[in-house]
Amino acid sequence: MSDLNALTIxxxxxxxxxxxxxSVALTEACMxxxxxxxxxxxxxxxxxxxxxxxxxxxxxxxxxxxxxxxCGIPVGIKDLFCTEGVPSQAASGILGGFHPxxxxxxxxxxxxxxxxxxGKLNMDEFAMGSSNETAVYGPVVNPxxxxxxDLTPGGSSGGSAAAVAADLCLAATGTDTxxxxxxxxxxxxxxxxxxxxxxxxxxxIVAFASSLDQAGPMxxxxxxxxxxxxxxxxxxxxxxxxxxxxxxxxxxMLTGDIRGQKIGLPREYRMEGxxxxxxxxxxxxxxxxxxxxxxxxxxxxxxxxxALPAYYVIAPAEASSNLARYDxxxxxHRAALGPGEGITEMYEKTRAEGFGPEVQRRIMIxxxxxxxxxxxxxxxxxxxxxxxxxxxFEEVFATGIDAILTPATPSSAFGLGEMANAxxxxxxxxxxxxxxxxxxxxxxxxxPTGLDAKGLPLGLQLxxxxxxxxxxxxxAHVLESAAGFVSKPQKWW
Amino acid sequence: MSEIDLxxxxxVAHLARIKVPDDNLPALAQDLSRILTFxxxxxEVDVEGVEPMTSVTPMRLxxxxxxxxxxxxxxxxxxxxxxxxxGFFAVPKVVE
Numbered sequence: 001m002s003d004l005n006a007l008t009i010x011x012x013x014x015x016x017x018x019x020x021x022x023s024v025a026l027t028e029a030c031m032x033x034x035x036x037x038x039x040x041x042x043x044x045x046x047x048x049x050x051x052x053x054x055x056x057x058x059x060x061x062x063x064x065x066x067x068x069x070x071c072g073i074p075v076g077i078k079d080l081f082c083t084e085g086v087p088s089q090a091a092s093g094i095l096g097g098f099h100p101x102x103x104x105x106x107x108x109x110x111x112x113x114x115x116x117x118x119g120k121l122n123m124d125e126f127a128m129g130s131s132n133e134t135a136v137y138g139p140v141v142n143p144x145x146x147x148x149x150d151l152t153p154g155g156s157s158g159g160s161a162a163a164v165a166a167d168l169c170l171a172a173t174g175t176d177t178x179x180x181x182x183x184x185x186x187x188x189x190x191x192x193x194x195x196x197x198x199x200x201x202x203x204x205i206v207a208f209a210s211s212l213d214q215a216g217p218m219x220x221x222x223x224x225x226x227x228x229x230x231x232x233x234x235x236x237x238x239x240x241x242x243x244x245x246x247x248x249x250x251x252x253m254l255t256g257d258i259r260g261q262k263i264g265l266p267r268e269y270r271m272e273g274x275x276x277x278x279x280x281x282x283x284x285x286x287x288x289x290x291x292x293x294x295x296x297x298x299x300x301x302x303x304x305x306x307a308l309p310a311y312y313v314i315a316p317a318e319a320s321s322n323l324a325r326y327d328x329x330x331x332x333h334r335a336a337l338g339p340g341e342g343i344t345e346m347y348e349k350t351r352a353e354g355f356g357p358e359v360q361r362r363i364m365i366x367x368x369x370x371x372x373x374x375x376x377x378x379x380x381x382x383x384x385x386x387x388x389x390x391x392x393f394e395e396v397f398a399t400g401i402d403a404i405l406t407p408a409t410p411s412s413a414f415g416l417g418e419m420a421n422a423x424x425x426x427x428x429x430x431x432x433x434x435x436x437x438x439x440x441x442x443x444x445x446x447x448p449t450g451l452d453a454k455g456l457p458l459g460l461q462l463x464x465x466x467x468x469x470x471x472x473x474x475x476a477h478v479l480e481s482a483a484g485f486v487s488k489p490q491k492w493w
Numbered sequence: 494m495s496e497i498d499l500x501x502x503x504x505v506a507h508l509a510r511i512k513v514p515d516d517n518l519p520a521l522a523q524d525l526s527r528i529l530t531f532x533x534x535x536x537e538v539d540v541e542g543v544e545p546m547t548s549v550t551p552m553r554l555x556x557x558x559x560x561x562x563x564x565x566x567x568x569x570x571x572x573x574x575x576x577x578x579x580g581f582f583a584v585p586k587v588v589e
Contacts, residue, residue: 101569198550211549240554309532320509327510329582334575343585348512360511364521365528367509368497381535383545388538390546424524425531441549466550 004029006167009073009224010251016062016072023062023072026170027055027116030074033168034118039493042153042163044079044137045087046119058114069251070231071114076163076172079120080127081107081215082204086117090206091135092125094354095332104204105236106173106215113231118169122159125356126323127180127208130430131419132158134358139416142188143489146455151413154184154430160218161188165489171219171228175205177212178311179434182446185218186408186459189448189487191480192218193225193473196466197441198243201236209318210241212311212438222447222477226250229469245467253470254477259293261475264401268304269433271410277452278407285405285449285460288482289475299401301392304436306385311435312428313369313382319359320366326354361424390440397465403475406433408446408459433461443469445476448485457487495529497522 004026007015015021031051034043051074058072082088082100089095103111111117125134132140132155140158142151143166153162157174161184164172174181176194185192193216200215207213217228230251235244265286270279286296328334328350335349355363369378396404410432419427437444443466446459460479464472497505502522506513513521571577576584 098573101566101572196550198552237555237557241548241550241552243550243552244555303538306535306538309534312528313532313535324510328575329584331573332575337585341585343587344510345512346585347510348507351510352512355511360509360513361521361524361528363509363511364505365525368505368525368529369532371505371508378529378532378535380545381538381540382532383547384540384543385535385538386546386549387543388540390549423527425527428531439549 003167005033005169007170008220009070009170009227010221012073012170013069013227023055023058023116024052026072027051027074027118030118030169033166037166037168037493040141040143040162040166041138042122042140042159042166042168043076043119044122044159047086047117050086051116051118054111054116058116061114068113068231069227070110072116073170074116074118075110076119076121076160076169077107077117078157078160078173078175079123080175080206081173082206083107083117083120087120088206090126091123091137092354092356092359093136093333094326094351098331102204105201105238106205106232109234110231115231121163121172124156124158125359126206126319127156127175127177128319128358128362129155130179130183130427131155131416133416134356136356141416142413143493144188144413144456145489145492149415152187152416154187154413156180157184157192157218161185161190161192164188164190164218164220166493171217171224173215173232174218175213175215176438177208177315178438179431181216181218182434182444182461183409183430185446186448187413187457189457189485190218190220191222191225191445191447192216193229193445193469194437194443195229195233195469196443198241199233199469201239201242203236203238207322209315210322211318212315222473222480223251223254225445226254226473248470250470250473253474255474256478256481258289258475258478261294261402262297262400263289263294264297264299264396264404266299266301266304266404266406268301269406271432275411278410278458281450281458281460282405282407285479285483288479289405292478292482297401299396299404301396301436303385303388303392307389307436307439308428308432310382310385310389311431311439313378314386316362316366317370317379318366320363320370323359323363326351386439389436393440393442402465403472404463406461406463408433408461412452412454412456412458437463442466443472445472447476447479447483449479449483450485451487495526495533497525497529
C-alpha cells in the first residue's frame with residue numbers, strides 16, 4: 001500500500017474501518033502528492049494543519065466505531081465553497097483576502113461526516129469558463145498529456161478534476177451551472193455527477209446563476225460518486241430551493257441490473273461536424289448498455305439547438321444580478337481612489353480591477369439583456385425556451401424512457417491557450433451537450449468510457465429523471481464496468 | 494445581426510458599474526455584438542402561449558415563523574470589510 005492517495009473512497013473506507021490504515025496516513029500521502037504537484041496548479045490554498053487536525057479526529061471517531069462512510073477520507077474543495085476561516089475567493093481577484101466567517105452547508109455536511117479537507121481547488125473565475133483559464137491563480141494543467149503541450153482539464157471545476165485524476169486527493173467537490181462538473185470529468189477520465197436541482201444546498205456556495213447552480217462530487221469511480229453524493233445531499237432550510245426529500249442510500253442502489261431499462265439516444269445530439277471518435281464512442285456505449293439488458297430507443301429532444309443561446313441569456317442575467325454584491329464595501333478588493341473620486345468611481349474601478357475579462361463580459365451581457373427594452377426580447381424569451389426544453393425531457397420520460405445517453409463533450413481536452421483568440425461563442429460550444437440538463441434541472445453524470453486516438457480520455461453522459469440519482473448511478477455503474485476504463489495519466493509533473 | 498455601437502457599449506459598462514477605458518470599447522462592442530447575434534437564434538422559436546420558467550422544480554416555497562434567527566455578530570459581519578470604522582462600513586462621501 002505505497003500509494004494511499006491513489007485509493008478510491010470505497011477502498012479507503014473499508015481499510016479505515018478494518019483499522020488497516022489511518023486517516024492521518026491517507027492525509028499525509030495526499031499532502032505529499034500535493035506538494036509534488038505544484039506544476040498542475042490544482043490546489044491553490046492547501047490547508048495541511050487543518051487537514052491533520054481533522055484526520056486525527058477522524059481516526060479517533062473510527063476507533064470509537066460507527067463512523068460514517070466519508071469519515072477520514074481526504075478531499076479537495078472547489079474554491080467556490082465558503083469554508084470558515086479559509087480563503088474562498090471563487091478564483092477571483094475581487095474576493096482576494098476574503099475569509100468567510102461561516103461554512104457552506106455542503107462542506108459542513110462533509111466535515112461533520114468526518115471528511116478531511118486538504119485545501120481549496122482552482123477553478124474558472126466565478127465558475128465562468130470551460131478551460132480553467134479565467135482563474136486569477138492562473139490555469140490548471142491537465143495531468144493527462146500526450147505530447148509536449150499543456151492541456152486544459154476543462155472547467156469550471158478544472159482544479160477538482162485534475163486533483164482527482166492526479167491522485168492528489170481521493171475525491172473533490174465541484175459545482176455545475178452549465179457542465180462545470182461533467183465536462184472536466186470527461187477531460188480527465190474521472191466521474192462527475194450533477195444531481196437534480198435542489199438535491200444539494202446552495203447555501204454558502206458563491207452564486208453564479210442561482211436557478212442553474214448545483215454542487216456535486218468528482219470522484220475516481222461511480223461507487224465513490226454514490227457515497228460522496230449521499231453525504232453532500234439533503235434539505236437545508238437556508239436554501240429555499242433545497243428539496244425536502246429523503247436522501248436514499250445511493251450506494252445500495254448500485255445493483256448492476258439494468259435489464260428492461262429503456263435508454264434514449266437523442267437524435268439532436270448528433271451534431272454536424274461531430275468527430276467520428278465521439279460518434280463511435282457513443283454507439284459503443286449504447287451497445288454496452290444493450291448487452292447489459294437495456295433497450296435502446298431513438299428519441300427526439302427538438303429544442304436542443306436552442307439550449308446554448310437560452311443558457312447564455314439566462315446565466316449572465318442571473319450572474320449580473322448576483323455579482324452586483326461585489327462593490328468594494330463589505331468584503332474583498334476595493335480600488336484606491338484618486339482625489340475628487342466618489343462612490344460611483346469606487347464601484348466602477350473596484351469591479352474593473354477585481355473581475356477578469358470573461359466575468360466582466362458576462363456581467364455586461366446580463367445587464368444588457370435585463371435592461372429596459374430588451375428584457376422581453378432576450379430574457380423572457382429565453383425563459384420561455386427554457387420551459388420548452390424542460391418539456392422536451394418530460395415528454396420523453398413520459399414515454400417510458402429511464403435515462404438518456406449522450407456524449408459528454410464535443411472533443412477531448414484541448415491545449416491551454418489554443419482558444420485564446422477564439423470568439424467567446426466558440427468556447428461556449430464546449431457546453432453543448434451539458435447545458436440542457438441544467439436548464440431542465442435534471443441529474444446528469446459523466447462516465448469515462450474510452451481513450452481517443454491521441455490517448456486522451458473521453459466520457460459519455462447519462463441523464464436521469466428528477467430525484468432518481470440512484471437509478472442513474474446504477475446505469476452509470478453498468479456503463480463504467482462494461483467500458484472497463486482503468487487508464488491513469490502517466491506522472492510527468 | 495445585432496450591432497452594439499460604442500455608445501451602447503459605454504452605457505452597458507456603466508449599467509454594470511465596470512470602468513472600461515475608451516480604448517477598450519471597440520473590442521467590447523464587437524464581443525457583445527457576436528454574443529447577442531448568437532442569442533438571436535431564439536427568435537426562431539415559436540413561444541406563443543408558453544409561460545416563462547420561474548422555477549425548474551415544481552415546489553412551493555417553505556414558510557417559517559417570522560422570527561429573528563440570527564444576529565449579534567457585528568464583528569463577523571465587518572471582519573472582511575476593506576474599510577470598517579466604529580461598527581460601520583465606511584465608504585467615500587455620498588452626500589455633499
